[in-house]
Amino acid sequence: MKIAIVGLGYVGLPLAIQFAHANVEVLGLDIDSGKVNSINKGRSYIKHIASETIEEVVSKERFSASTDFSRISEVEAIIICVPTPLNKNREPDISFVLDTGQAIAPYLSPGALVVLESTTYPGTTDQDLRLVLEAGSGKKAGVDFHLAFSPEREDPANEQSKVKLIPKVVGGFTPACLDRAIALYGKTIDKVVPVSSCRVAEATKLLENIFRSVNIALVNELKLVYGAMGIDIWEVIEAAKTKPFGFMPFYPGPGLGGHCIPIDPFYLTWKAREYGQHTRFIELAGEINTRMPEHVVRVVADALNTQCKAIKGCRILIVGLAYKPNVDDERESPSYALMQLLAERGADVAYYDPYVPVIKPTREHPQFAGRKSVEWNRATIAAFDLALIATNHSSVNYHELGDWARCIVDTRNAMAGVQTEPGKIWKA
Numbered sequence: 001m002k003i004a005i006v007g008l009g010y011v012g013l014p015l016a017i018q019f020a021h022a023n024v025e026v027l028g029l030d031i032d033s034g035k036v037n038s039i040n041k042g043r044s045y046i047k048h049i050a051s052e053t054i055e056e057v058v059s060k061e062r063f064s065a066s067t068d069f070s071r072i073s074e075v076e077a078i079i080i081c082v083p084t085p086l087n088k089n090r091e092p093d094i095s096f097v098l099d100t101g102q103a104i105a106p107y108l109s110p111g112a113l114v115v116l117e118s119t120t121y122p123g124t125t126d127q128d129l130r131l132v133l134e135a136g137s138g139k140k141a142g143v144d145f146h147l148a149f150s151p152e153r154e155d156p157a158n159e160q161s162k163v164k165l166i167p168k169v170v171g172g173f174t175p176a177c178l179d180r181a182i183a184l185y186g187k188t189i190d191k192v193v194p195v196s197s198c199r200v201a202e203a204t205k206l207l208e209n210i211f212r213s214v215n216i217a218l219v220n221e222l223k224l225v226y227g228a229m230g231i232d233i234w235e236v237i238e239a240a241k242t243k244p245f246g247f248m249p250f251y252p253g254p255g256l257g258g259h260c261i262p263i264d265p266f267y268l269t270w271k272a273r274e275y276g277q278h279t280r281f282i283e284l285a286g287e288i289n290t291r292m293p294e295h296v297v298r299v300v301a302d303a304l305n306t307q308c309k310a311i312k313g314c315r316i317l318i319v320g321l322a323y324k325p326n327v328d329d330e331r332e333s334p335s336y337a338l339m340q341l342l343a344e345r346g347a348d349v350a351y352y353d354p355y356v357p358v359i360k361p362t363r364e365h366p367q368f369a370g371r372k373s374v375e376w377n378r379a380t381i382a383a384f385d386l387a388l389i390a391t392n393h394s395s396v397n398y399h400e401l402g403d404w405a406r407c408i409v410d411t412r413n414a415m416a417g418v419q420t421e422p423g424k425i426w427k428a
């Protein structure tokens with residue numbers, strides 16, 4: 001069997017490798033020729049995916065990449081894993097999905113299966129994408145080609161989270177579409193979970209991400225409430241999670257980051273308006289989570305104040321730029337919000353992140369493009385007035401940080417178990 005995977009990022013690349021391991025021939029398509037060239041040379045561009053893993057499937061001719069979308073005519077199934085961000089008005093931007101639909105439509109072979117994996121609002125697959133595919137191909141979904149939605153459940157850098165072992169929810173446009181999608185994923189995923197429609201599958205992914213967003217907001221709020229009472233939220237969570245039923249731990253932090261949790265819930269908020277529905281939990285969670293960087297900056301100000309210093313003119317080091325531990329992905333990272341807020345208050349801000357040696361240009365934070373991570377050594381770290389831990393990469397030596405830094409604000413409980421002189425570490 002030969003399939004195409006469109007969009008070779010954090011989701012598409014591991015999925016392509018997974019299918020290639022199951023003896024499916026995979027054609028990877030992307031508009032980024034840099035990624036395409038890297039794959040064909042057996043080189044990885046994602047930290048937690050080894051080049052050898054790509055090289056192995058490329059050399060066995062099970063995986064190759066291209067920018068030529070006319071090659072869609074060679075495949076039986078197409079899986080779409082392109083970005084679904086928010087636009088500058090914080091509304092869904094499904095243009096990448098629709099562009100992909102337009103690019104592949106003219107080349108769909110008879111009976112081909114198209115599966116969307118990008119997170120999105122209910123109705124994207126059976127309405128927006130379907131119309132683009134039908135218009136561009138002159139074919140009818142459910143008759144001349146098959147259509148389905150199956151949400152990605154990738155957890156980057158989690159060793160326990162293997163694509164093959166994560167159950168795959170699938171919804172089809174028709175029962176025949178569903179059968180085709182079940183057969184496709186059944187080739188390489190241990191458990192496929194069929195649902196009654198594309199919309200149910202789309203809504204399932206949103207529930208999963210909204211669940212996280214709301215629970216993170218809850219512990220972020222409790223961090224402030226318990227903090228005012230002199231109670232450490234981290235100790236409370238450790239104790240609560242010994243309950244063997246009815247509790248699941250979520251952890252506070254400096255704000256939400258990444259491609260999913262800060263964005264996906266607002267896909268539903270937007271769509272709900274069309275039905276006259278309000279998404280109050282989502283809005284409230286968003287409000288609490290987006291205020292977290294301001295809380296952290298207040299703690300930074302308090303910590304400096306005890307040393308008779310102001311934020312203005314101080315040198316502050318952000319430790320961890322990626323949005324979560326042990327990944328090189330810094331999209332939507334709260335570290336940027338912290339850098340911005342501190343810089344606005346006159347601080348001289350730098351960062352240390354072993355996985356982000358230099359900041360790439362982004363639409364959201366063009367002012368930080370080109371900045372480089374500082375070196376990790378005593379002289380460099382000790383030269384900062386304060387180190388602010390925003391992400392707790394496990395490769396960072398927190399004992400050295402405790403020894404070298406003059407003052408530490410810790411948003412991740414990374415300094416738990418590290419002995420320093422009293423008053424040096426502030427939890428935020």
Ligand SMILES: NC(=O)c1ccc[n+]([C@@H]2O[C@H](COP(=O)([O-])OP(=O)(O)OC[C@H]3O[C@@H](n4cnc5c(N)ncnc54)[C@H](O)[C@@H]3O)[C@@H](O)[C@H]2O)c1
Binds near residue numbers: 007081084099
């Ligand atoms: N990263 C995660 O952990 C994760 C987890 C679950 C779901 N998702 C969802 O999966 C989708 C993809 O996310 P990602 O993190 O892999 O994004 P990504 O930015 O890492 O990768 C997307 C890829 O698509 C390519 N692309 C963009 N437009 C294209 C087009 N028109 N044709 C072909 N290729 C195109 C880009 O060049 C890029 O290589 C999103 O909807 C996201 O919400 C991501």
